[in-house]
Amino acid sequence: MYPFVKMQGLGNDFVVMDATKQPITLTAALIQQMANRRLGVGFDQLLLVEPAQDPACDFFFRIYNADGSEAGQCGNGARCMAVFIQRKGLSTRTDLRLQTITSQVQLRIVGSETVQATLEAPRFQANDIPFQAEGDHEGNQLYHEVKLPDETVRLSVVNVGNPHAVIVVDALACDQVHRVGEALSRHPAFPEGVNVGFMQVADKQLVRLRVFERGTGETLACGSGACAAMVVGRRNGLLQERVTVNQPGGDLMIDWQGPGLPIQMTGPAKWVFEGVWN
Template sequence: MNTLKFTKMHGLGNDFLVVDATKEPISWTAANIQAWANRHTGVGFDQLLVIEPSSNERCDFKYRIFNADGSEVEQCGNGARCFAKYVTEHGLTDKKSVMVETMRGIIVLHVLEDGQITVDMGKPHFAPEEIPYVPSSPTDHDAMAHVLIVGTDTVTISCVNMGNPHAVLLVDDIRKAPVSVLGEAIESHAQFPQKVNVGFAEIVSRDEINLRVFERGVGETQACGTGACAAAVAGIRHGLLNQNVLVNLPGGTLTIQWQEGESVLMTGPAAEVYSGVLTY
């Protein structure tokens, strides 16, 4: 039997199993992750976050993310804030600004005096090949918004890559949005070859939106940091929002800042719940 020390954390209810693998590598299978993620018979979490040494001399750590179904993904914004809180409060670094290697590039995490954490999420990408998204026609390739046929429904989406792929659609009332049904259908749509996270955004004002997100490989979560970034960026890009946006998610509120050509800054809390040991 193997043992695994872990810490349970969350960012606005988006919850994680955090593992420190900086001193020695740790191995597991997708089936292990699925068992640990089970909310009835395991620990229960949306993603597993792994802290590893980085081979990039510019970076302090490497950050790996695994969904509850065992699949490895590129980025997780709420997880990044938990990552920053863990490495600073568990003595892995004395820095207040931490540079981290991810599957899709480098991100910078800033721990603020009030305990909030700002994450430099990097620049968003919109080209279909960067999502990835398969255009339905040559004109669809360069469109700012894309028309997607989902079963008997036709929806308009904006595609944003925030280190992971997102499809954002506007709704009139977030409470009535068919997140589970339509979210699952879009997540696995043939035009998204690596699947996609799906955000349902309701504009409250030019400075505020309400958002629910169906996350790839997880389902709807209490909060999605990259989803909040993607929704804010899409709204700003379409001229519907100002550059500083409050994003209200079921688990709480994030602040997103972005202007064209710059990195996206996400600010919000992170919390530690408890630590424990698994055997497997």
């Protein structure tokens, strides 16, 4: 039996489990079964909290996509994990540091269901994404072109704990999000896959965003995707230091002062229900 809590951040939903006292081993097949929205619990990602591996951190934060693949970061999930840790009595602290397989995230609970997450400074080198950039071995330029069967897409790449490609668009079209998003998420230029964000810049303080996540598909919101969009927009001179990112599930506030500095994200983390998977 697996006790769990169903949580969500802006409609990006999770099953969260406590593995601090006893290890939990989950196969990809079991995760896929649990993620099924008709035959299982249904979720975008499954989250585990485990004992810390780094003495500088409070806990280890493990993230699985709906297809069973493991991810390196999840902004909405990190905020939910902070609330889970507090409500389950795993820590009384309102400031927490979590380690993932790729990075660390600092969390601060600022309200009963509001959490501020600070992600490590974004990385742009091709090897850090990873991204196989044509004609640019460093991969540090602002824009790249990736060829798809029917078109060439102009995008920017960034790693915010997980890999993102961000496309600036004039309008958010559903068919483009799914068609281009799925094609890019599996494209050979991204050896480990990529999350694909479609960003419409309303003004220097507001963007509208839709994200096709690798291993999951389009979600109502993507916290790391919102951070990636902010970074790309600011790096390209389109945005100010504080931006509201509007997604189908709601709004996140993102702050980023510039290269080499961490990204701050503030948004909700909702406790939905508790259950047991038999």
